[in-house]
Amino acid sequence: MTAPLTLGDSLDMTAAGPLHKELLGRRGKPVTLDASQVRRVGGQCLQVLLSAQATWAADGADFQIVDPSPEFSDGLALMGAAHLAPAAALSPVQD
DSSP, X not given: OOOOEEOOSEESHHXXXXXXXXXXXXXXXXXXXXXXXXXXXXXXXXXXXXXXXXXXXXXXXXXXXXXXXHHHHHHHHHTXXXXXXXXOOOOOOOO
């Protein structure tokens, strides 16, 4: 089994290209992304992740995101993509 790919703390526009390249290098094999360090998620990286999820599904390979940080989970939810990391629990609402 291949070691998980740890996502960076800021998945902003500048991270989209390197993330895409890294994922392309793993195409055809099961991939696990560790989102525990993510503090910010931008639209471009979200597009890369959604595309990768669809590509892995079409290839019949396993694609999963594990250990999502609260910021990662919240960012996905805000952009309507909470399904990308279904194990993610949204952080509780503070009163």
